[in-house]
Amino acid sequence: MARAMFEYTKTILYKVSFDSVLFCKEVKKAIQRLLPHEIEELKIWIISLTRQNPELNQCLIYLN
Numbered sequence: 001m002a003r004a005m006f007e008y009t010k011t012i013l014y015k016v017s018f019d020s021v022l023f024c025k026e027v028k029k030a031i032q033r034l035l036p037h038e039i040e041e042l043k044i045w046i047i048s049l050t051r052q053n054p055e056l057n058q059c060l061i062y063l064n
Helices: 003-015 020-033 036-052 054-063
Strands: none
Touching: 003 020, 003 036, 020 036, 020 054, 036 054
């Protein structure tokens, strides 16, 4: 079940990646919802996404 939440979170983040404010809001929610090892995986995924959308870099602060 936890893995499903991780995949769902990635889907939501990808869909809102057009707006950095909304993206950051969803990242905050994800941190509260996910397990610690999933947060690390999410961080790696977000870093790869920010290569395509550099304006999302500001949201990495919530993952540190």
